[in-house]
Amino acid sequence: MSTLTYLDASPRPDPLGDAQAQLSAAVGILGYDDGLAGMLAAPRRQLTVSIPLRRDDGSVEVLTGHRVQHNLSRGPAKGGLRFSPDVTLDEVRALAMWMTWKCALLDVPYGGAKGGVRIDPDRYSHGELERVTRRYTTEISPFIGPERDIPAPDVGTDEQTMAWVMDTYSHQSGHTVLGVATGKPLALGGSLGRATATSRGVVHVALAALLDVGIEPAEAAAAVEGFGKVGRYTARFLAEAGVRVLGVSDAHGAVAAAGGLDISALELHVDAHGTVAGFPGGEAIARTDVLELEVDLLVPAAVEGTINAQNANRIHAMVIVEGANGPTSEQADDILRSRGVVVVPDILANAGGVIVSYFEWVQANQAYWWSADDVESRLKERMLQAWNGVQQKARSHGVSLRTAATVMAVERVANAHLLRGLYP
Numbered sequence: 001m002s003t004l005t006y007l008d009a010s011p012r013p014d015p016l017g018d019a020q021a022q023l024s025a026a027v028g029i030l031g032y033d034d035g036l037a038g039m040l041a042a043p044r045r046q047l048t049v050s051i052p053l054r055r056d057d058g059s060v061e062v063l064t065g066h067r068v069q070h071n072l073s074r075g076p077a078k079g080g081l082r083f084s085p086d087v088t089l090d091e092v093r094a095l096a097m098w099m100t101w102k103c104a105l106l107d108v109p110y111g112g113a114k115g116g117v118r119i120d121p122d123r124y125s126h127g128e129l130e131r132v133t134r135r136y137t138t139e140i141s142p143f144i145g146p147e148r149d150i151p152a153p154d155v156g157t158d159e160q161t162m163a164w165v166m167d168t169y170s171h172q173s174g175h176t177v178l179g180v181a182t183g184k185p186l187a188l189g190g191s192l193g194r195a196t197a198t199s200r201g202v203v204h205v206a207l208a209a210l211l212d213v214g215i216e217p218a219e220a221a222a223a224v225e226g227f228g229k230v231g232r233y234t235a236r237f238l239a240e241a242g243v244r245v246l247g248v249s250d251a252h253g254a255v256a257a258a259g260g261l262d263i264s265a266l267e268l269h270v271d272a273h274g275t276v277a278g279f280p281g282g283e284a285i286a287r288t289d290v291l292e293l294e295v296d297l298l299v300p301a302a303v304e305g306t307i308n309a310q311n312a313n314r315i316h317a318m319v320i321v322e323g324a325n326g327p328t329s330e331q332a333d334d335i336l337r338s339r340g341v342v343v344v345p346d347i348l349a350n351a352g353g354v355i356v357s358y359f360e361w362v363q364a365n366q367a368y369w370w371s372a373d374d375v376e377s378r379l380k381e382r383m384l385q386a387w388n389g390v391q392q393k394a395r396s397h398g399v400s401l402r403t404a405a406t407v408m409a410v411e412r413v414a415n416a417h418l419l420r421g422l423y424p
């Protein structure tokens with residue numbers, strides 16, 4: 001588990017401001033009145049909890065956690081749980097809103113949610129993280145469940161975290177409830193293909209976007225920011241597709257090689273050392289420099305706001321595929337658009353994770369397991385269908401892919417509101 005913290009010189013990320021600006025632009029295009037716009041903007045529920053943690057040395061530390069359910073109009077809330085020292089309620093609100101649009105855009109029958117605990121997981125033992133997860137789950141348990149709100153991994157959490165969430169909730173329910181969380185271990189009702197799903201999806205749309213701007217994947221060079229759950233497999237699948245991956249970074253460092261990194265060797269190095277730093281098959285570069293390498297494709301797969309007003313003009317890539325949620329600030333988005341850079345937005349690009357979470361939830365609720373081929377082919381079909389739909393909308397309306405995607409998603413959520421009517 002690793003967490004990226006913001007670099008001091010960069011502008012402070014404002015994910016909630018970015019998410020609200022994206023929604024406002026979509027609402028303006030759709031011509032909705034203030035009432036409907038307000039319903040789309042406001043989180044339906046937000047819960048902040050205290051998590052008293054008994055540390056291994058016997059002392060007690062009180063941590064803070066949040067769970068925000070942004071929208072429930074299309075189904076139960078869905079979204080990851082983040083463990084990071086940078087977690088704030090506003091960040092969780094932004095991430096929950098993006099989940100609403102992501103689920104609507106990919107037509108998975110969920111609303112959007114997100115959870116976060118303000119903690120640096122690298123500084124806590126396995127046992128401490130288990131106690132944090134179980135207490136947090138207990139505090140939010142009245143609000144979660146297979147028909148209410150279904151957590152999944154996000155930055156700083158993994159399948160072990162989801163096993164603890166599932167076990168804690170199941171103890172409180174008196175029976176095993178596999179459908180309460182997704183991204184679980186395979187042995188506990190996880191789905192084949194879930195661990196790599198976000199990256200598979202990123203690469204499906206990245207290859208389509210490269211072809212769309214006239215670049216053959218076999219001729220392309222790429223850089224990947226972040227080497228965690230998303231970045232690592234993205235680098236692997238890009239390399240498998242013939243793309244030269246020239247540089248990668250993680251929380252501890254970055255490496256680059258002009259002829260392309262040997263990703264298999266890099267993965268072995270990361271397994272042995274816990275970081276890409278020190279990889280002998282490349283030269284060390286500054287972490288921020290990975291964004292500015294001379295490549296065709298850039299995949300930010302870390303945290304929010306790493307592409308910002310300060311560096312947007314220095315980015316060489318003509319295609320950016322957002323593996324992370326909210327990696328591009330509103331100002332950077334404007335700069336990139338004016339430069340003609342194609343930005344495939346997060347709510348489309350990284351939706352593979354929640355798509356296979358949906359498949360996992362369906363399998364768990366039916367206690368019937370799909371083959372890896374079933375998962376992979378259905379994932380690819382949904383990703384490419386969404387890519388085609390967004391691209392056509394962007395073309396026909398002369399707007400960016402982000403605006404097209406947000407408009408399509410917001411319209412679906414608004415229609416659900418209108419069909420359900422306002423209660424009472």
Ligand code: GLU
Pocket residue numbers: 078079080081150151152153154155182325350351353354355357
């Ligand atoms: N945390 C992932 C995301 O941001 C996955 C969410 C999920 O599977 O519910 O999309």
